[in-house]
Amino acid sequence: MSITTAHERVSDFVGSPRRMFVGGQWSDAASGKTFATPDPATGETLAHVAEGDAEDIDRAVRAARAAFDDGPWSRMTASERGRLIWKVGDLILEHADELAQLESMDNGKPYTIARAADVPLAADLFHYMAGWATKIEGNTINISVPTAPGANFHSYTLREPVGVVGQIIPWNFPLLMAAWKLGPALATGNCVILKPAEQTPLSALRLAELIAEAGFPEGVVNVVPGYGETAGARLAAHPGVDKVAFTGSTEVGRLIVQAAAGNLKKVSLELGGKSPNIVFDDADPSAVAGAANAIFFNHGQCCVAGSRLFVHQSRFDEVIEGVSDIAKSIRLGPGMDSETQMGPLVSEEQLTRVTGYLDSGRAEGATTVVGGGRYGDRGYFVEPTVLTDTRNDMKVVREEIFGPVVVAAPFSDLDEIAAQANDTEYGLGAGIWTKDISKAHALAKKIRAGTVWINCYNVFDAALPFGGYKQSGWGREMGHEVLNNYTEVKAVTAQL
Ligand code: NAP
Ligand code: MG
Numbered sequence: 001m002s003i004t005t006a007h008e009r010v011s012d013f014v015g016s017p018r019r020m021f022v023g024g025q026w027s028d029a030a031s032g033k034t035f036a037t038p039d040p041a042t043g044e045t046l047a048h049v050a051e052g053d054a055e056d057i058d059r060a061v062r063a064a065r066a067a068f069d070d071g072p073w074s075r076m077t078a079s080e081r082g083r084l085i086w087k088v089g090d091l092i093l094e095h096a097d098e099l100a101q102l103e104s105m106d107n108g109k110p111y112t113i114a115r116a117a118d119v120p121l122a123a124d125l126f127h128y129m130a131g132w133a134t135k136i137e138g139n140t141i142n143i144s145v146p147t148a149p150g151a152n153f154h155s156y157t158l159r160e161p162v163g164v165v166g167q168i169i170p171w172n173f174p175l176l177m178a179a180w181k182l183g184p185a186l187a188t189g190n191c192v193i194l195k196p197a198e199q200t201p202l203s204a205l206r207l208a209e210l211i212a213e214a215g216f217p218e219g220v221v222n223v224v225p226g227y228g229e230t231a232g233a234r235l236a237a238h239p240g241v242d243k244v245a246f247t248g249s250t251e252v253g254r255l256i257v258q259a260a261a262g263n264l265k266k267v268s269l270e271l272g273g274k275s276p277n278i279v280f281d282d283a284d285p286s287a288v289a290g291a292a293n294a295i296f297f298n299h300g301q302c303c304v305a306g307s308r309l310f311v312h313q314s315r316f317d318e319v320i321e322g323v324s325d326i327a328k329s330i331r332l333g334p335g336m337d338s339e340t341q342m343g344p345l346v347s348e349e350q351l352t353r354v355t356g357y358l359d360s361g362r363a364e365g366a367t368t369v370v371g372g373g374r375y376g377d378r379g380y381f382v383e384p385t386v387l388t389d390t391r392n393d394m395k396v397v398r399e400e401i402f403g404p405v406v407v408a409a410p411f412s413d414l415d416e417i418a419a420q421a422n423d424t425e426y427g428l429g430a431g432i433w434t435k436d437i438s439k440a441h442a443l444a445k446k447i448r449a450g451t452v453w454i455n456c457y458n459v460f461d462a463a464l465p466f467g468g469y470k471q472s473g474w475g476r477e478m479g480h481e482v483l484n485n486y487t488e489v490k491a492v493t494a495q496l
Pocket of ligand 1: 168169170171172195196197198199227231233234236247248250252253255270271272273303353401402
C-alpha cells in the first residue's frame with residue numbers, strides 16, 4: 001500500500017465540524033445537531049457536519065429569495081456574472097489536489113481518478129457555463145394577429161431566470177454533480193440552495209468556500225447539508241422555491257414530483273438507468289476493456305453504468321472471459337492508496353443493497369462467472385462481478401444495482417438487439433461496439449436513451465446534453481439544452 005498523505009488543508013477541513021453556508025455566512029444547524037460522514041474504506045467517522053433540516057432550509061430560501069428579488073445578483077451584468085463563474089472553475093483547478101483528496105476520502109473513489117476526472121470535469125463545467133452567461137438570448141418574432149387587421153406590432157421574447165432553485169444531488173460524483181447543477185443555474189441568473197447527499201457533503205462545502213472566495217454576493221449560493229427526508233423534502237416542497245433540480249434514484253424522483261406539486265414548481269430530474277452495452281461480432285478487441293470500464297468505472301455507481309452487456313453469440317465466450325479477467329485483476333483498496341483501482345462502495349447501506357442483489361441473482365438462477373460477494377471484512381468493498389444465464393424477468397436484469405455488477409447475455413441479430421436493449425423502464429445511456437458505421441448509426445437511432453456511445457463509453461463533455469428518456473428523467477443537463485431548464489420565456493408585444 002502507498003497511502004497518499006492528506007493535504008494539510010484537507011486534514012484541517014475534516015478535523016473540525018463543518019458548518020452550513022447560508023446567506024454568505026457559515027453557521028451551525030438551527031437545531032445544533034450534526035451528523036457523521038464515514039470513511040467508506042474503514043467505516044470510521046471522517047468528519048462531523050451540521051445537520052440542516054426544515055428550519056435551515058427555510059432560512060436558506062429567505063437568503064436566496066432576498067438575493068434574487070432585491071440583491072445585487074440580478075443587477076449585475078451578465079459579463080460580471082460570467083467572470084465570477086469562470087473564477088470558480090479557476091479556483092477548482094488551483095485546489096485540485098485538495099478537492100480530489102476530499103472526494104476520495106468521503107466517497108471512497110480512488111484519489112487518482114478523482115484528480116484525473118471528477119475535479120477537471122467540474123472545473124471545465126464552470127468554465128463552459130461561464131461563457132453562456134453573456135449568450136442568453138430571446139428572439140424577435142413577426143406576428144400576424146388576424147383579430148387586429150391593419151395593426152402594427154413589435155414582438156420579442158426575453159429568456160429570464162426561473163428564480164430560486166433547490167438542487168438535490170447524490171453521492172456518486174459529489175463535486176461534479178454540484179458543478180452540473182450550480183454552473184447552469186448561475187449562468188442563467190438564478191439563486192440556489194444546494195443539498196448535497198448525506199453520505200458525501202464535504203466537497204460541496206469546500207466548493208462553497210471557493211464560491212465565497214470568488215466573490216459571489218451573499219445568498220446567491222447556499223449549501224445546506226442534511227438528510228433527504230427532512231432537508232431535501234422541505235426544499236422540494238418549499239413554496240418559496242421556483243424550481244427543483246434533482247439527481248438520484250427514480251424512487252425519490254417520484255417523491256420530488258409529488259412534493260413539487262404544491263406550488264407547481266418547475267422540476268428537472270436525472271434518475272436511474274440500466275444501460276445496454278452492445279458488442280457486435282465485428283467489434284474491435286478494445287470492446288472488452290470498454291465493456292469492463294462501462295460497468296466497473298466508479299465501482300458501478302454511475303447512473304449510466306453499462307450494466308446490461310449484450311454480446312453477439314459468436315463472440316460471447318471470448319468477451320465474457322476478457323471482462324472477467326479484467327474484473328479479477330482490478331486492485332481493490334482505500335481510495336487514498338495510489339495503487340488502488342477500485343475503492344469501496346459509498347456506504348454500508350449500498351454494500352447491503354448490492355450484495356442483496358448478488359444473492360437474489362443466484363437465487364433466481366444466474367451464474368456468477370467472477371466475483372459475487374463482499375471483498376474483505378472492513379469497509380464497504382464489493383468484488384467486481386459478472387453474471388450470466390440471466391433472464392429478462394430477473395431482478396438483477398430489471399433493477400438498477402448501482403454497484404460493480406454486470407449481467408451479460410448473447411444475441412444474434414440487429415432487430416432482436418434493439419428490442420432487447422429497449423426492454424427496460426429506463427433510458428439513460430447505451431453503448432455500441434462495431435466497425436460497421438451504418439449498423440452503429442442505425443442502431444443508435446433505434447435506442448430509446450439520452451446518450452449513445454459508439455466504440456467508447458463514459459465520454460462526458462460540458463457541451464453535450466445529458467439526461468434520460470422514459471423513467472430516467474425529465475430535461476437535460478449540460479450543453480445549451482440545460483439553459484432551458486433554468487429559464488422562463490417571456491413574450492413581449494408592443495403595438496406601434
Ligand atoms: P437517493 O435517496 O435518491 O438520494 C439522492 C438525493 O436525494 C440525496 O441527496 C438524498 O438525501 C435526497 N433525498 C432522499 N430522499 C429524499 C426526499 N424524500 N426528498 C428530497 N430529497 C431526498 O439515492 P440513495 O438512497 O443515496 O441511493 C439509492 C439508489 O439510488 C442507488 O442504489 C441507485 O440505484 C440510485 N442512485 C442513482 C443516482 C443517479 O445518479 N442516477 C445517484 C445515486 C443513487 P440523503 O443525503 O439523505 O441521501
Ligand atoms: Mg437515500
